[in-house]
Amino acid sequence: MSNGVRLRFSKGDPVRFLSHLDVLRTIERAIRRSKLPIAYSEGFHPKQKIAFAHALPVGVTSKAEYMDLQMNKSVSGIEVQEALNTVLPPGFRISDSAMLPERTASLMSIVKAATYRLAFLKTVSFNGEEVVKQLLAAEQLMVDRQTKKGIRRLDIRPMVYVLQWSDNCLYVQGACGSEQNLRPTEISSLLTVAASDVLVERIELLVPDVNGKWVTPLDVVKEL
Amino acid sequence: MDERLLQILPEVSKPARYTNNELHAVHKDWEPLAVRMVLAFPDLYEIGMGNLGLKIIYHIINERVDAVAERVYLPWIDMQDKLRAAKLPLTSLESGQALSKFDVVGFTLQYEMSYSNLIKMLDLGGIARKTMDRREGDPLVIAGGPCGFNPEPLADFLDCVVIGEGEEIIHEVLDVVKKCKLQQCARHDLLAQLALIPGIYVPSFYEATYDKKGHFTSLEPMNNAPRVITKRVVADLDTAEYPEKFVVPYLDVVHDRVMVEVLRGCTRGCRFCQAGMLYRPVRERSVETLKKQIASLVKHTGYGEVSLSSLSTGDHTCVGNLVSELVADYEGQGIGLSLSSLRVDSFSVKLAEEIQKFRKTGLTFAPEAGTQRLRNVINKNVREEDLYQAVTGAFKAGWHQVKLYFMIGLPTETTDDLDGIVTLAQNVLKIGKENRGAKRPSVAVSVASFVPKSHTPFQWEGQDSQEQLLEKQAYLRKKLARPGITLQCHDVKTSFLEGVFARGDRRLAEVLARAVDLGCQFDGWSECFRYDLWMQAFAECQVNPDVYVTRKRTSEESFPWDHITSGVTRVFLAKERNTALAQERTEDCRFHGCSGCAVCTTLSVENRLQRGEQHE
Ligand code: SF4
Numbered sequence: 001m002s003n004g005v006r007l008r009f010s011k012g013d014p015v016r017f018l019s020h021l022d023v024l025r026t027i028e029r030a031i032r033r034s035k036l037p038i039a040y041s042e043g044f045h046p047k048q049k050i051a052f053a054h055a056l057p058v059g060v061t062s063k064a065e066y067m068d069l070q071m072n073k074s075v076s077g078i079e080v081q082e083a084l085n086t087v088l089p090p091g092f093r094i095s096d097s098a099m100l101p102e103r104t105a106s107l108m109s110i111v112k113a114a115t116y117r118l119a120f121l122k123t124v125s126f127n128g129e130e131v132v133k134q135l136l137a138a139e140q141l142m143v144d145r146q147t148k149k150g151i152r153r154l155d156i157r158p159m160v161y162v163l164q165w166s167d168n169c170l171y172v173q174g175a176c177g178s179e180q181n182l183r184p185t186e187i188s189s190l191l192t193v194a195a196s197d198v199l200v201e202r203i204e205l206l207v208p209d210v211n212g213k214w215v216t217p218l219d220v221v222k223e224l
Numbered sequence: 225m226d227e228r229l230l231q232i233l234p235e236v237s238k239p240a241r242y243t244n245n246e247l248h249a250v251h252k253d254w255e256p257l258a259v260r261m262v263l264a265f266p267d268l269y270e271i272g273m274g275n276l277g278l279k280i281i282y283h284i285i286n287e288r289v290d291a292v293a294e295r296v297y298l299p300w301i302d303m304q305d306k307l308r309a310a311k312l313p314l315t316s317l318e319s320g321q322a323l324s325k326f327d328v329v330g331f332t333l334q335y336e337m338s339y340s341n342l343i344k345m346l347d348l349g350g351i352a353r354k355t356m357d358r359r360e361g362d363p364l365v366i367a368g369g370p371c372g373f374n375p376e377p378l379a380d381f382l383d384c385v386v387i388g389e390g391e392e393i394i395h396e397v398l399d400v401v402k403k404c405k406l407q408q409c410a411r412h413d414l415l416a417q418l419a420l421i422p423g424i425y426v427p428s429f430y431e432a433t434y435d436k437k438g439h440f441t442s443l444e445p446m447n448n449a450p451r452v453i454t455k456r457v458v459a460d461l462d463t464a465e466y467p468e469k470f471v472v473p474y475l476d477v478v479h480d481r482v483m484v485e486v487l488r489g490c491t492r493g494c495r496f497c498q499a500g501m502l503y504r505p506v507r508e509r510s511v512e513t514l515k516k517q518i519a520s521l522v523k524h525t526g527y528g529e530v531s532l533s534s535l536s537t538g539d540h541t542c543v544g545n546l547v548s549e550l551v552a553d554y555e556g557q558g559i560g561l562s563l564s565s566l567r568v569d570s571f572s573v574k575l576a577e578e579i580q581k582f583r584k585t586g587l588t589f590a591p592e593a594g595t596q597r598l599r600n601v602i603n604k605n606v607r608e609e610d611l612y613q614a615v616t617g618a619f620k621a622g623w624h625q626v627k628l629y630f631m632i633g634l635p636t637e638t639t640d641d642l643d644g645i646v647t648l649a650q651n652v653l654k655i656g657k658e659n660r661g662a663k664r665p666s667v668a669v670s671v672a673s674f675v676p677k678s679h680t681p682f683q684w685e686g687q688d689s690q691e692q693l694l695e696k697q698a699y700l701r702k703k704l705a706r707p708g709i710t711l712q713c714h715d716v717k718t719s720f721l722e723g724v725f726a727r728g729d730r731r732l733a734e735v736l737a738r739a740v741d742l743g744c745q746f747d748g749w750s751e752c753f754r755y756d757l758w759m760q761a762f763a764e765c766q767v768n769p770d771v772y773v774t775r776k777r778t779s780e781e782s783f784p785w786d787h788i789t790s791g792v793t794r795v796f797l798a799k800e801r802n803t804a805l806a807q808e809r810t811e812d813c814r815f816h817g818c819s820g821c822a823v824c825t826t827l828s829v830e831n832r833l834q835r836g837e838q839h840e
Pocket of ligand 1: 491504505506813814817818819820821822823824825830831
């Protein structure tokens with residue numbers, strides 16, 4: 001085992017509107033308050049050794065964010081979890097942890113998919129189950145993607161893996177990562193629902209295991 | 225949070241400005257009898273959250289069981305539009321209540337260019353703009369901060385103004401508000417009782433008179449209000465209340481770090497500097513208190529940086545010890561130090577060297593004027609040799625950029641003084657080349673326009689016109705155009721408007737109100753500043769802004785701020801002005817005996833030094 005710890009945490013309603021950088025700053029400060037023996041990078045401007053998975057969009061809550069912390073000495077996952085939970089601001093909570101084996105691949109490199117739940121604030125005019133069928137049957141799902149360079153027309157059908165309608169919510173499993181990334185609001189835009197009328201929550205981040213089955217980033221290290 | 229607000233938030237930029245719930249934000253129940261005050265900063269969240277004064281007041285009020293302090297900032301324009309469209313008022317962060325529901329709305333006046341924002345906040349908060357239009361049960365609108373020393377342009381909008389340091393007087397204000405709330409006093413009685421508190425100014429209790437030429441002549445008190453309001457001070461910073469925790473913002477705000485105030489006041493006596501005159505005398509905090517405050521704030525916030533702030537941190541008589549001890553305590557924890565201001569000497573460079581292991585940004589020095597003659601006029605105690613020594617030290621220690629701050633438009637300035645700026649910048653660059661290895665040294669010159677401020681020896685002076693300033697800027701730009709030197713000049717239109725309000729009177733209220741109606745706000749943000757609309761407002765109200773800015777005042781004439789005193793007498797300021805025109809210096813009273821500004825006798829306080837190594 002290394003001195004690394006993988007944590008799963010939730011980003012709740014009170015902090016829904018934080019950006020990825022805001023979250024990073026919050027975690028860094030929480031770690032300093034916790035007095036955990038975090039490792040720092042070398043150089044003039046030492047940084048805490050924290051690594052995240054793919055950034056969560058502003059406005060989205062999550063039950064399953066992940067981060068890897070590198071410690072100076074061995075601290076158990078439970079200890080880290082408890083120490084952080086006592087100092088984290090409302091809205092953040094560490095829910096699970098595991099020690100990292102030597103040379104674990106980074107979260108960024110292993111996470112390939114994510115599950116989201118889309119809850120609609122206003123009663124929707126469509127039949128959820130029907131819509132799911134239609135979307136899955138479509139050959140192409142064209143959306144306008146806002147990128148730094150402007151708006152691009154894009155087919156997101158290959159990035160949509162699973163769609164499910166349940167309890168008046170739409171559950172979406174799709175690509176997540178640097179190569180391919182499905183944005184949950186792109187699905188709601190296909191249903192002509194405005195972004196401000198959907199509450200999106202990330203339910204899980206997923207990693208393909210050796211058999212191609214989806215597992216969580218904690219499963220990966222716990223199995224080893 | 226209000227459902228309707230939640231709907232809006234995904235559609236605005238940086239919604240976290242409006243969502244509350246930061247670590248250590250204080251949420252109290254609204255007990256019916258408690259006094260509810262909202263601290264209002266008339267600018268964006270990211271600017272207001274950096275203000276140390278408000279952090280202190282927020283803490284002090286929330287320590288009381290019978291009072292609640294919450295926060296509010298001016299929302300950015302996209303959010304204002306959404307609020308208006310949804311018919312939602314501006315609300316406080318903590319309880320989400322409209323500003324109109326509070327007992328007290330307390331604004332801080334940090335800079336003149338935020339005045340339009342203050343009015344905008346009243347509008348959005350559902351509060352009548354003018355004190356005469358407010359009804360029983362409406363909030364009491366108060367203000368404090370440096371611009372409170374000439375609050376006349378805002379007189380029509382403010383129910384009362386706190387003059388001076390807030391730590392003690394805020395309790396007295398809250399006590400009166402509480403009593404009046406219990407007894408259900410009429411608004412007028414509340415104001416009358418507040419006016420009895422030393423340091424409180426109730427503008428509506430005074431009437432302004434003007435002469436035939438339209439110049440201000442006097443302000444006559446009514447309702448037994450005092451003729452002169454004297455600022456409040458805290459005699460001893462070591463016993464003054466200070467927060468153990470700061471609210472820790474999620475967003476990247478200005479001054480986002482642990483801040484301790486190492487000393488208050490400055491007696492160096494720079495004649496252009498309003499802060500230097502307003503905050504006398506000098507009171508240093510002890511190293512022991514500072515270390516305690518830092519330890520507590522670091523523990524509760526988790527910040528990775530501690531800033532030692534004040535008007536001139538290098539002046540603290542124990543600063544050397546303090547810095548070494550802090551470096552020793554915190555270096556291993558990944559916590560860095562920063563100083564808010566550097567003096568122009570090699571001692572300061574040594575300090576900076578000790579704390580800034582990584583020379584990322586440039587070092588900044590402020591000689592303010594280009595020649596010794598002009599530096600004598602403004603009483604800036606910096607010799608050319610001091611500057612050269614300091615920058616030699618800086619370049620040798622590894623910095624490759626030096627920033628130099630100057631002002632143009634100072635009284636008695638000639639082309640020689642502009643040439644002096646050029647010479648200093650060139651010599652600094654030359655020193656850089658001689659003392660740097662491979663990496664290219666650079667000099668960044670920043671030139672501000674001098675704006676005469678009330679309560680200073682230069683309050684009588686005329687401000688340069690925009691044309692004069694532009695000409696001087698062009699001259700410098702031409703002379704300084706060479707590789708290795710960059711020049712940045714302040715916007716002359718902004719300085720002009722700042723000049724209007726810095727020495728303005730009550731007649732500006734109409735202009736302000738009109739300008740806001742025309743769409744002026746966020747005047748300190750270049751992308752929002754609408755000089756054309758301001759000029760339209762002046763024209764429509766038939767007020768000539770030039771009269772406030774470029775006109776040299778006669779030595780006998782009264783000023784709209786004469787009734788407010790910082791303890792420094794007008795006689796002393798006039799004497800200082802004459803000394804300035806004679807190009808003579810006045811020494812720092814900390815080290816050379818009293819120079820007679822009268823603060824100490826008037827306020828029964830004195831310079832309080834910790835007497836460490838004591839250097840000048
Ligand atoms: S009264 Fe004298 S000692 Fe006190 S601040 Fe003024 S000049 Fe300095």
